[in-house]
Amino acid sequence: MEDTILRIENLCAFFGDHRVLSCVNLSVPRNKTTAVMGPSGCGKTTLIRCINRMHELVQGASTTGRILLHDDDIHRMNPIVVRRRIGMVFQKPNPFPTMSIYDNVIAGYKLNGVRLGKAESDRIVEESLVKAALWDEVKDIIHRKGTFLSGGQQQRLCIARSLAMAPEVLLLDEPTSALDPKATSRIEQLIFELKKDVTVLLVTHNMAQAARVSDYTAFVYLGELVEFGPTEKLFTVPEDRRTEEYLTGKFG
């Protein structure tokens, strides 16, 4: 396989004694979009939360195994650095309610106490919002509160907020699950365009979405990575019987 950016080796994840992921091995190709698919509760969210070390913030949660970003073990890195290099967008839009749209986009810098010149922060805000396909809609109300936007706009604002930090990897956890078809298609288009600069890991319930936007697909079932491969191949000639049953709607 070509250039790998993330290598997950024997990853197990636990909530207390409850094992949620068992022995996941996965190599995520660089500057491609990889979809993570599977029935509800199979551990998709947990998997991507392990990658930016958000999983360990839950009381009693733990992991074993290794995750390598390029060739560095993320568990040896400072979690703060990991999270700056690996951005995340959550299932439910969560803009900062006390901040304007503008401040939301550069929140990653502001909250970390990084001082930016006016020109530079203007540039970052505009660039990120353009990338997130939100600039035209908000450029005149950029100093209003982010929470006044619609759900789909808020989600794109959250994407812009992550992009502003120029992450190498972007984790998207069902970013369109709360959105209508129009907003969904805008975000899908955006994901498609993003892969020029970033590696996207997209959790989705929606098979059609995985087929539309991803280059590779991973199928997770009951905490196990059942199958991983190029999306086209996985959808047309799946190797594992469980993948085939899921795709044909026998369960999930």
Next chain:
Amino acid sequence: MREERRIVVRVAWDRLFSAATALLSYLSLIPLFLILYYIGRRGISAVDWDFFTSLPAPVGETGGGVSNALVGSAVLIGVACVLAVPVGIAAGVFLSEYGKSRLAGAVRLAVDVLQGIPSIVIGIIAYLWIVRPMRGFSALSGGAALAMLMLPVVVRSTEETLRLIPSALREASLALGVPRHRTVLKVILPAGLSGILTAVILGVARISGETAPLLFTAFGSPFMEWNVLRPMNSLPLMIFNYATSPYPEWHALAWGASFVLAVFMLLMNLVAKVMARRWKIRF
């Protein structure tokens, strides 16, 4: 047929029940209105310009005011806030953010116990710990006693306010690589600001009428006093002293002061309500 009758009976019970609750809640308002009416009737005539700007008149002379008690109340509340607000907010943050530890359990228990201690006992404690070592009554000791009364209100309301903030917000910040302490200071606290300010205002309303803890601490004074290391007057102390005196002029001033205090409380509660609504944060 029977079914229909049953429904009619149920609806009737339902009506009766809501009428009874409404009646009882109006009844509970009666004492408040009686108090306000009485204080207003007796007090409002004592409140004029002099009332706010002059010192108490010597016995036997009419007129005079309570300017020193007003200043004293403000200073005492200020001292109490300076002492209680930072500590209270810090403790509230600790309880909501790190609330599962053993220490947190102990803090919570201590705060609850402190809340239950009668205010006169707190006054005595402040007397033993501050007045005696410093060899004299002082506004500082009075403010400290009031701070102890205010502290539990601030701690628990801060904790409750911060707990209601969705964890998605915390995660949004952490996922941007923001360290925990900065997340608390720059994301969680601002999001809870209106709730915390409301708590502080209600705390101020709570202590502004306290008399007992001031009896052996701030003590009272007939003079205009700004120095927190000296005895100082305050509205409740003044009401207590003047209302128990034999002079009708002083009784009038005490009614006036009661009126001012009652209006102040009402205002504080209104401000707290308005602020909680206006600054409410949409998540």
